[in-house]
Amino acid sequence: xxxxxxxYIFLVFLLLYIPIIVLIxxxxxxxxxxxxxxxxxxxxxxxxxxxxxxxxxxxxxxxxAVSSSLIATVIGTFAALGLHRMRAKWIKSAVNTVTNIPMxxxxxxxxxSMMLLFVAVAGILRANDxxxxxxxxxxxxxxxxxxxxxxxxPRFKALDVSLSEAAQDxxxxxxQAFFKVELPEIVPGIVSGLMLGFTMSLDDFVISHFVSSPDxxxxxxxxxxxxxxxxxxxxxxxxxxxxxxxxxxxLVVNFAGSVGKKGGAK
Amino acid sequence: xxxxxxxxxxxxxLILLPLLFSACSEGGVSGTKxxxxxxxxxxxxxxxxxxxxxxxxxxxxxxxxxxxxxxxxYSTFSSNESLYAKLSSGSVxxxxxxxxxxxxxxxxxxxxxAPLNYENIPEISNILPEFWGxxxxxxxxxxxxxYSVPYLYGMxxxxxxTAMVDEDDPSLGSWKLMWDEKHAGxxxxxxxxxxxxxxxxxxxxxxxxxxxxxxxxxxxEKLKEQKPILQGYVMDEIYNKMENGSAGIAAYYAGxxxxxxxxxxxxxxxxxxxxxxxxxxxxxxxxxxxxxxxAERYINFMLTEEPAIANAEYTxxxxxxxxxxxxxxxxxxxxxxxxxxxxxxxxxxxxxxSTYKNLSGEKLVLINQLWEELKSDIEISxxxxxxxxxxxxxxxxxxxxxxxxxxxxxxx
Amino acid sequence: xxxxxxxxxxxxAPHIVWxxxxxxxxxxxxxxxxxxxxxxNFSFSNITSLSQYxxxxxxxxxxxxxxxxxxxxxxxxxxxxxxxQSPRAQKVLMVLVMLPMWCNLLIRTYAxxxxxxxxxxxxxxxxxLGLEKLSIVGTNxxxxxxxxxxxxxxxxLPIFTAMTKLDPKFIEASQDxxxxxxQTMTxxxxxxxxxxxxxxxxxxxxxSISTFYISQKLxxxxxxxxxxxxxxxxxxxxxxxxxxxxxxxxxxxxxxxVGIMNRFSDDKQPGDAKTGKGGGxxx
Numbered sequence: 035x036x037x038x039x040x041x042y043i044f045l046v047f048l049l050l051y052i053p054i055i056v057l058i059x060x061x062x063x064x065x066x067x068x069x070x071x072x073x074x075x076x077x078x079x080x081x082x083x084x085x086x087x088x089x090x091x092x093x094x095x096x097x098x099a100v101s102s103s104l105i106a107t108v109i110g111t112f113a114a115l116g117l118h119r120m121r122a123k124w125i126k127s128a129v130n131t132v133t134n135i136p137m138x139x140x141x142x143x144x145x146x147s148m149m150l151l152f153v154a155v156a157g158i159l160r161a162n163d164x165x166x167x168x169x170x171x172x173x174x175x176x177x178x179x180x181x182x183x184x185x186x187x188p189r190f191k192a193l194d195v196s197l198s199e200a201a202q203d204x205x206x207x208x209x210q211a212f213f214k215v216e217l218p219e220i221v222p223g224i225v226s227g228l229m230l231g232f233t234m235s236l237d238d239f240v241i242s243h244f245v246s247s248p249d250x251x252x253x254x255x256x257x258x259x260x261x262x263x264x265x266x267x268x269x270x271x272x273x274x275x276x277x278x279x280x281x282x283x284x285l286v287v288n289f290a291g292s293v294g295k296k297g298g299a300k
Numbered sequence: 301x302x303x304x305x306x307x308x309x310x311x312x313x314l315i316l317l318p319l320l321f322s323a324c325s326e327g328g329v330s331g332t333k334x335x336x337x338x339x340x341x342x343x344x345x346x347x348x349x350x351x352x353x354x355x356x357x358x359x360x361x362x363x364x365x366x367x368x369x370x371x372x373x374y375s376t377f378s379s380n381e382s383l384y385a386k387l388s389s390g391s392v393x394x395x396x397x398x399x400x401x402x403x404x405x406x407x408x409x410x411x412x413x414a415p416l417n418y419e420n421i422p423e424i425s426n427i428l429p430e431f432w433g434x435x436x437x438x439x440x441x442x443x444x445x446x447y448s449v450p451y452l453y454g455m456x457x458x459x460x461x462t463a464m465v466d467e468d469d470p471s472l473g474s475w476k477l478m479w480d481e482k483h484a485g486x487x488x489x490x491x492x493x494x495x496x497x498x499x500x501x502x503x504x505x506x507x508x509x510x511x512x513x514x515x516x517x518x519x520x521e522k523l524k525e526q527k528p529i530l531q532g533y534v535m536d537e538i539y540n541k542m543e544n545g546s547a548g549i550a551a552y553y554a555g556x557x558x559x560x561x562x563x564x565x566x567x568x569x570x571x572x573x574x575x576x577x578x579x580x581x582x583x584x585x586x587x588x589x590x591x592x593x594x595a596e597r598y599i600n601f602m603l604t605e606e607p608a609i610a611n612a613e614y615t616x617x618x619x620x621x622x623x624x625x626x627x628x629x630x631x632x633x634x635x636x637x638x639x640x641x642x643x644x645x646x647x648x649x650x651x652x653x654s655t656y657k658n659l660s661g662e663k664l665v666l667i668n669q670l671w672e673e674l675k676s677d678i679e680i681s682x683x684x685x686x687x688x689x690x691x692x693x694x695x696x697x698x699x700x701x702x703x704x705x706x707x708x709x710x711x712x
Numbered sequence: 713x714x715x716x717x718x719x720x721x722x723x724x725a726p727h728i729v730w731x732x733x734x735x736x737x738x739x740x741x742x743x744x745x746x747x748x749x750x751x752x753n754f755s756f757s758n759i760t761s762l763s764q765y766x767x768x769x770x771x772x773x774x775x776x777x778x779x780x781x782x783x784x785x786x787x788x789x790x791x792x793x794x795x796x797q798s799p800r801a802q803k804v805l806m807v808l809v810m811l812p813m814w815c816n817l818l819i820r821t822y823a824x825x826x827x828x829x830x831x832x833x834x835x836x837x838x839x840x841l842g843l844e845k846l847s848i849v850g851t852n853x854x855x856x857x858x859x860x861x862x863x864x865x866x867x868x869l870p871i872f873t874a875m876t877k878l879d880p881k882f883i884e885a886s887q888d889x890x891x892x893x894x895q896t897m898t899x900x901x902x903x904x905x906x907x908x909x910x911x912x913x914x915x916x917x918x919x920s921i922s923t924f925y926i927s928q929k930l931x932x933x934x935x936x937x938x939x940x941x942x943x944x945x946x947x948x949x950x951x952x953x954x955x956x957x958x959x960x961x962x963x964x965x966x967x968x969x970v971g972i973m974n975r976f977s978d979d980k981q982p983g984d985a986k987t988g989k990g991g992g993x994x995x
Contacts, residue, residue: 039793046790047808050864053823054812056833068544068826068833081348109727116724129724132731135739140922140966142939143959146946147738150745150956153391153949162393162588176734179727209719239818239925244946247392248338248375257818261929262378263341264539264559265822266348273819280814284807385948485847486830491933531830531850532932544831546849668951675936675944678767680774684852688774691781 054277061270082268082275091256095236098167098252102174103231109175110182111224115212117183118190137180145244148173152245165247173245174235181234182227189223190216332369335594338383338394340581341376341536342559343452345607345614352610358601362594370594378535379492387412393588395595400579401441402494404448405658407584413447414585420596423603424449431580431620438580438620440655448582449599452617454554454645455653456495456577463566464548475503475572477549479522484529488541488550491533493671494656495577496523499551502574509657513666520670524677533675542567553579554645555617558637569644571651578653580620618645742963745956758957765941765958772937773965775852776920779859780867783916784909786860787867791908792901794868795875802876809872813865818925824861825849825929850932858930859920866915874908875901910973918966938962 060068064075082088113133120126136144148169156164193216201211239254246255253276260269337355347353355372362370377383380403386392387407399407407413418424424432431438431450442448458477464486471477478487478499490496500519501508510516531547539556541547543563557569583602585595601607605623609630612619616637624630625646634642643650659667749755794805812820827833828848835845848854878901886900887893924939931937936944938958945955 036796039796043790043793043797043805046786046864047805050812050861051808053820053827053861054815056827057819057823068836109730112723113727115720116722116727119720120724129728129731132735133727135735138918138967138970139963140918140939142922142924142942143742143963144738146942146955146959147742148734149946150741150952151734151738153389153952154741156391162390165391172734176730179730183727212720233814237814237816239816243943248336249373249392251375254816254818257816257822258925259376261537261818261822263376263536269822273816273823276819277811277815281807281811284810284814288803288807382947389949485850488932527934530934531847532934534933537932541829541831544829546829546831665950668948672945672951673764676765676768676941678771678936680767680771681852684771684774684778688777691777 057270058274058277061267061274063267066267078267078271079275081266082271085268087251088253088256088268088272091251091253094167094250095253098170098174099232099235102171102178102235103228105171106175106178106182106231107224107228110179110227111186111220113179114183114186114190114220115216118187133180133183136177141177141238141240142244144177145173145241148176148241149244163247163249165245166250169245169247170242170250170252173241174238177238177241178231178234181230182224185227185230186220186223189220193219332371333591333594334371334373335396335591335598336394337372337374337396337598338386339374339376339396339398341378342539342556343376343398343581343611343615343617344374345610351614352606354602354607354611357607358598361601362597372598380494381492387586390588393590394586395589395591396583396598397586398451398581398583400581400656401438402656402658404582404584405441407586408442408447409658412587414587414589414592415446416449416585416599417592417596420593421449421600421603423600426603426605426608426621426623428620428622428625438578438655441580441658442582448584449603450580450582450620451602452555452612452615452619453578453580454617455571455579455648455651456498456551457554457557457569457571458549458551459542459557459560459567459569460550461542461545461548461564461566462568463545473570473573475499475551475574478551479503479526479529481529483549485531486548487526487530488538488547489523489526489530489533490551491535493667495551496533496674497667497670498577498656500526502572502576505574508577508654509659511660511663516663516666516670520674523674527674527677528679553617555615558616558641558645561638573652575652575654578648578651578655580655581617616641616645618648742956742959745953746960747957748953750950750953758953761954762957762961765938768936768938768941769961769965771935772921772939775856775859775937776917779856779863779920780913780916782856782860783864783867784913787864787912788871788909791868791871791875791905794872795878806869806872809865809868813869817862820862821858821926821929824858828854828857828930849930850934852935854930855927855935855937858926859916859923862923862926863916863919866919867912870911870915871905871908874905878904913973914970917969921966922962 056068060071061078062074062076063071064077065072066078113129117126117129152164152169156162197215197219198208198211201215202208206214237254238252239258242252242255243258246252251259257269257272260266345351345354347356355374359370359372362368377386380400383397383399384403384406387394387397388410404413427450430436431453432445433439434444436445438450438453439445439448458475460472460477465472465477465483469477469480469482471480477483478489480487490499497516497519498508500506500522501510501515504518504522506515506519531541534541534550538547538550538552539560542550542560545564545566554569554571557567561567561569583599585592585599589595602611603621605627608619608621608624609627612621612624613630613633616634619625631642634645638644746758747754747756749757794802794809797805825832828846829835830845830847830849832849838845848857882900882904883896886896891899921937922939922942923937924943927935927937927940942955942958942962945951945958
């Protein structure tokens, strides 16, 4: 029985990984073809690192991911605090519902809805360079917010109210009590929200597709453009690098452990 | 301890952020101008495999000539229609765009292009008289070339794989090949409305600029008839698909055929006898450009010998530039690619051709509608219905079963 | 006595402003565009013109349904078997499930297409073995296969998480009380992992029904789903209105189907549906 189970697991994972393995294997193929394997070579990696467009989009992606996740974390953490303290139940549930819209909606609907807003604003401002980093940042912060709130909220709920009260009895103002007593308790939730936002932003293609301009291209958009044209094998090299990077991050998070265990995402 | 870590994180982020911003704006904001160029995919010599990188060469040349650094931001589109959408939405601005003839006509009509100042484009004298000026026969879209400078031109033909299509196939030489059921599943059609409708119109012997709705509807019927035997509607994905033998027959632009032939010598090519499209792609400057003079210098640079030859050699498209067509080295280069490459690209008189013209607004709306009709024309096979029916039946009976069971239990 | 300062009361304000500006307003724009014509006049013509896309909707729903069910059939036993492995093996398997989830969808879809294309590796292998070629790209089967391949991990992960949270005492108890292993499965394990299934189903169904990249690559531009249609209509300003109408209909469809599914979930966890990916990186 155990053997059957293991072979089933093995089989499913094998099927799941064959395309990725083939991709990585052929990124080392000198011939630059899927039909013949002419020998091991790093030529496509060299070409990738000589490709300025790819490097620029990598830099753009990182910049966008860092800034959008930071902004979302700040806004989202305060939002979680405010919502936690909010007495009016109906406002609370209304805000929660609205916040979750980008999470429930298919990405494509979120993307086109933001695009319509930006097109309208650009029309009013008569700005023909409105799309770019700004619109991308707004979109990414927006879809990161629910994830941040979702990671931070449980921490607030688990917070011991008496601690904050004790601090206030001992002479802290409510905001001092928040920064000195409560904030340190919720930091793990904030960190996991930040990391979540960072990865979501790095990975997003669909929403970016609708709110981007050629001026500011991220890595997924670069991949999309590449696969719509005559695909160069440096794309395979890029993909292989992305897969390996994510594998390393996952291994570190799961086995080095400390951050992963504290994460309050779920 | 935790607080320390949190502050450290914030501090690190604060340090990292400006660094990233400065890294990004390095080329953009701090003084250097950026030139936004929007061109077809695979349509400029990009420095791969030792050829000239035309954009980098321009940046270098500009610095040497004017002592100023400029940055070319180069992006690509895959159909005239998507170029038009970007330009007319007004949400992005470009300095140089390269539409085809009929689209130039439309952009002029909608007042989206800026007239060129030829004082900044002295190299225009390199363009052959057939392609530029009052008397040119290929400038009907822009009489007198007020707005456009021809970049490259070509004709649409049909590419086929000799390993999949017999030498004596009776459909060879005609658009019929694209409708031949024998090759079902191996045929690729254009994924843009004008070229796709064009193929059907040429096949049916209709005018590609027809004013009659009935003509367009007849073309649509022809395309609907073709849809079941197609492998797909694609644009530049065609390179990989034809090169690796995933598809055997496709209509595409002549120059691109040579690029594919270079990677797969089984591929052959012909111009259909019923007639085909001749297009001229030309460089234009949109009205919204903020660097018009720089854009004109860019256009001028592309007309000089080195980039003009490099672009023609890279794309294999026919060049309207005298310096290219008269270059011994270029002719030799084309001969090395394929024996008859030069004639195939340049002998437009041997082929029956016509050009697309801009259509009335009403017709454009119609084509859009018909294209939607074609794309949403989907036959759902009985198999799909059957599978879904089974799934829904199983789900419903499961829910019914559990629902009843729980009811019975709860009633105890 | 808990005092809450002005600061604490206003803490949510920036978020509320943000949410109104960038979530509520865009939704209003979708509504506005869906019910106006190109000149901005109120009209139902977009909605009525949707009948043209009837088959597109049916096909998308059918594909998403099939892909979801197949993912469940493959994924549920997989998650169950995974939960039976040693803790260390579970950790490794978890990483193996999460890796495809976190590596970009475009890359995996393209890799699959390159493998399955008529002239791809699979067919070269088949030919060299003297077998018939398989036409997968450009067929319904290809698109469904792409969905299953891309979204299977989204099904496995939440179910697996639910399985690991399952207290083994329940299983022992059920066995002590004389359940057969089949009864333990259907009466104890399945109901207790239902919330994982619901979340997995949502996470496969929603992206499947709205995808356009998978159908573009594996359907070769010939099989147009709702996502492709929206994407195409939003490339041209003159068709934004119809595009908005289609988006609206799709949104409503999804809200209804997610609503139905959540009704069947035992423990009500509203808004928990799509968070599985979130749960992914940090178990």
